[in-house]
Amino acid sequence: MASERSSFETSSSEVSSASSPRWEKSGTKYVVSIECLKWSSYSDQRTGYILQTGDIVDEIRIGRVILSSPFRGGENAVQKILHSSFSHDDTSIQVRVRRAGGRFAELNACIVPSERRNRYILRAIDDPNYEIGFADRTESECLTLQASRNERMVNKLAMTQLQDGYVPYPWERRMKEMLCIPNSSVIFSILFLPKASDKGGTRYNDLGDTLARAHAWIVTSQNSGVPVRFMSVQTESLLTKISGETASSTVHAGSLSDLSNLANTSLYGFEDYHGVDVGVMRAVRLWFSPLAGEIPIEIIIQESDTKLGFTISRNGEGFIFISSANHDDPEVPAARSGLTHLHEMASKAGKLLVVSSISDEKVLPWMVSRTGSIRCFDTTSISQKLSLHRRARVPFVLHLFLWDKFLNLSAAARTPTPTPTAVMKSSDSAAEDTSFRFHSLQLDNNSVTP
Secondary structure, eight states: OHHHHHHHHHHHHHHHTTOOHHHHHOSSOEEEEEEEEEOOHHHHTTGGGSOOTTOEEEEEEETTEEEESSOTTHHHHHHHHHHHHHHTTOOEEEEEEEETTTEEEEEEEEEEEOSSTTOEEEEESSOTTOEEEEEEEEHHHHHHHHHTHHHHHHHHHHHOOOOOOOOOOOHHHHHHHSSSBTTBOOOEEEEEOOOBSSTTSOOBOOHHHHHHHHHHHHHHHHHTTOOEEEEEEEEEEEEEEOOTHHHHTSEEOOSHHHHGGGTTOSEEEEEOTTSOEEEEEEEEEEEEEEBTBEEEEEEOOOTTOSOOSEEEEEETTSOEEEEEEOSSOTTSHHHHHTHHHHHHHHHHTTOOEEEEEETTEEOSOOEEOTTSOEEOOOHHHHHHHHHHHHHHTOOEEEEEEOSOTTOOOTTTOOOOSSOSSOOOOOOOOOOOOOTTOEEEOSTTEEEEOO
């Protein structure tokens, strides 16, 4: 081992002849010190045991070779030793440092190339995010750095910023595996525009009126048997052009004193850089969801089917629902799919069997206009499309609101495959059906039998 150390020190003395002029000519005593290059949260947890900027290098071990201070040639000589060891695949290194008060600390690391050409740094073995280098400093500079370590950490804390970024996410797989119905959300909304208070549409009721109408709509829906729950409500700003009387009747937010007038205003205006009057209409968006999620029901059409066996209607709040199902003929599609039995269960519970979509096309109400009319789907067009499904022998899927998550659906309905919900079988039925019977085209009870 002595011969190895002697050989190593001889190599060190040879490279010192090419050392920096600073190390040779200056009368000041320089030492090789540590320069911390990269830090990590794991390093912070063991601050007392890791090397830090300003620590004085006391000893370097590479394999069984030991190199002790003082290091002739300084940091340049150490770099040449690191280069020689790395070239011979001897990259394991242990560094011991000295601190004020006679304290010592050690680091086990490996030699890795730096971004600078022919320069090397050390990377901790137990923490690859912690890296150090070497630097020439006077001993007094090192002691000053060690004494000001806490102050420097505080300054670095003030300058350090959190970093953000983008990470990939398997949306398609999550939407398929994690949702009750693959690729289908059970979170819905309806937008309420402020109601015009005059025929010309130049003035509108305030925000409180819009909120009250949204509240009345969801409460009335629940009382009528629609199995929905209120989730949230928010205001939504819609940009529109205004001019003339409409512009003069709105609040212009040209100063801070005008901002207090916007709290309950449904429409206000401002002038853009081109002198165009721009209006901001404050609508209300109400979010709701079914009480117990949804269930998909697949309607299979056979050659002998002359009717589907159920009637669709629309209530006053714009929801499409199954108003009746055939209980007499067990061979109609409604009975075979279990829709008839599910309708019977809803009737006993006092709930409407609401249809949210037909073959992935949403049929829920989605907006209330400035006149107060609810924008929703027409039962006649829905019935015609379902009739075309029957004539073309093309199956379709109805998504229905559920009202109780503890329902025993094992004999209620047939779900399309593949879905994570249970496959259900058809059961007995008990109601009359007449194909294409138009009950009423009024908004409050618009019913059609396909």
